[in-house]
Amino acid sequence: xxxxxxxxxxxxxxxxxxxILMDGPSYGYEISKQIARRSDDKYxxxxxxxYSAFTRLLKNGYVESYSDVGKENGKRRTYYRITDGGKEFYxxxxxxxxxxxxxxxxxxxxxxxxxx
Amino acid sequence: xxxxxxxxxxxxxxxPNNAEVLRAKDELLSxxxxxxxxxxxxxxxxxxxxxxxxxxxxSLDDIAxxxxxxxxxxxxxxxHRRNVSLEEAEAFLAxxxxxxxxxxxxxxxxxxxxVPPIIFSEVAExxxxxxxxxxxxxxxxxxxxxxxxxxxxxxVENGKMKKWNFLRKEPCQLDxxxxxVIDEKYKAQEGTFTSRLAIGVCLxxxxxxxxxxxxxxxxxxxxxxxxxxxxxxxxxAGVGFILMASYGKGAYKTLLSTNGDTTVxxxxxxSQKDEAEYSDPTIAAIMSVxxxxxxxxxxxxxxxxxxxxxxxxxxxxAAIIHALVKKLFKExx
Numbered sequence: 001x002x003x004x005x006x007x008x009x010x011x012x013x014x015x016x017x018x019x020i021l022m023d024g025p026s027y028g029y030e031i032s033k034q035i036a037r038r039s040d041d042k043y044x045x046x047x048x049x050x051y052s053a054f055t056r057l058l059k060n061g062y063v064e065s066y067s068d069v070g071k072e073n074g075k076r077r078t079y080y081r082i083t084d085g086g087k088e089f090y091x092x093x094x095x096x097x098x099x100x101x102x103x104x105x106x107x108x109x110x111x112x113x114x115x116x
Numbered sequence: 117x118x119x120x121x122x123x124x125x126x127x128x129x130x131x132p133n134n135a136e137v138l139r140a141k142d143e144l145l146s147x148x149x150x151x152x153x154x155x156x157x158x159x160x161x162x163x164x165x166x167x168x169x170x171x172x173x174x175s176l177d178d179i180a181x182x183x184x185x186x187x188x189x190x191x192x193x194x195x196h197r198r199n200v201s202l203e204e205a206e207a208f209l210a211x212x213x214x215x216x217x218x219x220x221x222x223x224x225x226x227x228x229x230x231v232p233p234i235i236f237s238e239v240a241e242x243x244x245x246x247x248x249x250x251x252x253x254x255x256x257x258x259x260x261x262x263x264x265x266x267x268x269x270x271x272v273e274n275g276k277m278k279k280w281n282f283l284r285k286e287p288c289q290l291d292x293x294x295x296x297v298i299d300e301k302y303k304a305q306e307g308t309f310t311s312r313l314a315i316g317v318c319l320x321x322x323x324x325x326x327x328x329x330x331x332x333x334x335x336x337x338x339x340x341x342x343x344x345x346x347x348x349x350x351x352x353a354g355v356g357f358i359l360m361a362s363y364g365k366g367a368y369k370t371l372l373s374t375n376g377d378t379t380v381x382x383x384x385x386x387s388q389k390d391e392a393e394y395s396d397p398t399i400a401a402i403m404s405v406x407x408x409x410x411x412x413x414x415x416x417x418x419x420x421x422x423x424x425x426x427x428x429x430x431x432x433x434a435a436i437i438h439a440l441v442k443k444l445f446k447e448x449x
Contacts, residue, residue, distance in 0.1 A: 028143065029150030047147045048174030051140060055182040073153075077146055 004043055012097065013045065013053045014062070018082055018090040021063060025081035027070075028054075054080060062086030118293075119166050120148050125292035127176060130197075136183050148173060197289040198282065205290065205298055205371055208280050216363035218273045220356050222266040227352040229266070232258030234345040288374040295372065302368040312361035319354030321432055323347045324425075399445050403438075410434040 020026060020034045028050060036044050057063040063080045070077060082090075128141045148169050155165040180186045236255030240248045282288070290298070327343040402409075410430065418427040 027150075028147035029154060032147070032151070033154065044172060046172055046174030046178060047144050047151070048176070048178035050147065051143055052179045052182045054143075055140075055179075075146075075150075077150075078143055 013049060014057055015090060015093040017053055018086050021080060021082040025079050027077045027079045062089050120152060120169055122292050123170050131185055140179055140183055197287045200288050200290050202294045202297060205294055209367055211277060212367035215273050215277050216360055218269050220359040222269040223359060224352040224356045225262050225266040227348055227355060229259050229262035231345045231348050238341045283370055283374060290374055298371050309361040309365050312357045316354045316357030319350055323350035396445055403441060406438060
C-alpha cells in the first residue's frame with residue numbers, strides 16, 4: 001500500500017511552509033489548509049508537526065512571528081512571515097530536492113513495469 | 117470545543133509546567149480551534165469536526181524534541197497512572213468529610229478527657245473518706261473511657277479510609293474535566309475553610325479569658341478550678357474548628373495535586389507550596405530564620421520576667437506578622 005514516507009516528508013515540511021510564506025505572511029490553520037490544497041489533499045500535515053516546524057524555523061531565523069488579530073472574526077493569533085535568511089534557505093532546499101529527485105529517479109521503476 | 121480543549125489539556129498534563137510547554141499548548145489549541153471552525157464552515161457537523169480535529173492532531177512525540185521534553189514523554193509511557201474518575205473523586209470527598217467529623221470528634225474527646233478528673237476532684241474536695249476517694253477514682257475512670265473511645269473512633273475511621281490510600285501511594289491522574297469540577301467545588305468551599313480556621317484560632321486564644329477574669333475577681337474558690345476545666349473545653353472547641361478546616365482542605369489538596377505539582381495538569385491550581393519566595397533578599401534572609409527568632413524572643417522574655425501567663429501571646433502575634441509579611445512581600449510567581 002503506497003503512502004508518503006514520513007521520513008522523507010519530514011525533511012521537507014519546513015520547505016513547504018516557507019514556500020507558502022513566500023506569498024505573504026500567514027497563520028497555522030491557513031498554512032495547513034494550503035498544504036492540503038497544493039498537494040491535492042495527498043498530504044495533510046498534523047498540528048503537532050506544523051508547530052514543531054514553526055519552532056524550528058523560528059529558532060533558525062528563517063521566519064518571524066508576530067501577534068495579530070484576524071480580520072474575519074477578530075481572533076488574536078500568531079502570524080508568521082518569512083525572513084531573508086528563510087528565502088535563501090528555501091532556494092537551497094529547492095536545489096537540494098532537484099538533485100535528490102534526479103539521483104533517486106535514475107533508480108525508480110527499473111526492470112519493473114510502472115504501475116505494478 | 118470543550119472536548120478539544122479537554123483533549124489537549126489531558127495530553128499536556130504530564131508535561132513540566134514551563135513557558136515553552138505552555139506556549140506550545142496555546143498555539144496548538146489556537147490552530148485546532150481554527151480548524152474546527154473551518155470544518156464547520158465547510159458544512160461538517162460539530163461532532164464530525166471535533167473527531168477530525170482530534171484525529172489529525174498528532175502526538176507529543178512530534179513536538180518532543182522541539183520542547184526538549186523527550187524524557188517526560190518517555191516517562192509518561194512507562195509509568196502507568198491510575199485514572200481517577202469523577203465518581204471516585206466525589207466519593208473520596210464524601211468519605212473524607214465523614215472521616216473529618218469522626219477524627220475531629222475523637223481529638224476533641226482526647227482534649228476533653230482531662231475535664232472529668234478536674235471536675236470530679238473539685239467535687240471530691242467537698243466530701244471526705246471513701247466518697248472522696250470514689251469521686252477521685254471516678255475522674256480517672258472517665259479519663260480512660262474518653263481516651264479509649266477516641267482511640268477506637270480513630271482506628272475504625274482509619275480502617276474505613278484505607279481504600280483511598282492509593283491516592284497518596286500510587287501514581288494517579290485526573291482528567292482536566294474532572295480537575296475543573298473539583299477545583300470549582302474547592303473554590304466554593306474555600307471561604308468556609310478560612311472562617312473555620314479563624315474561629316478556631318480565636319477560640320483557642322480566648323480560652324484563657326475565663327481564668328484571667330476569675331483570677332482578677334479574687335479567686336472564687338470552686339469557680340477558679342472549674343475555669344481551668346473550661347479552658348480545655350474552649351480549646352477543644354477551637355481545635356475542633358481548626359481540624360475541620362484542615363481535614364477538609366487536605367482532602368481537596370490530595371485530589372488537586374495528584375498530577376504532580378510541577379506539571380501542567382497539576383499546577384493549574386494554586387501552588388500547594390507553603391514556602392513563599394520573597395522579592396526582597398533581606399526580607400528573605402530574615403524570614404528564613406523567623407520562627408527560630410520568635411522562639412528565642414519568647415524564651416528569653418519568659419525567663420527574664422517569669423510571666424509565662426502573658427508571654428504566650430507572642431505566638432499569635434508572630435503568626436499574624438508572618439502572614440502580613442508574606443502577603444506584602446511575596447514574589448508573584
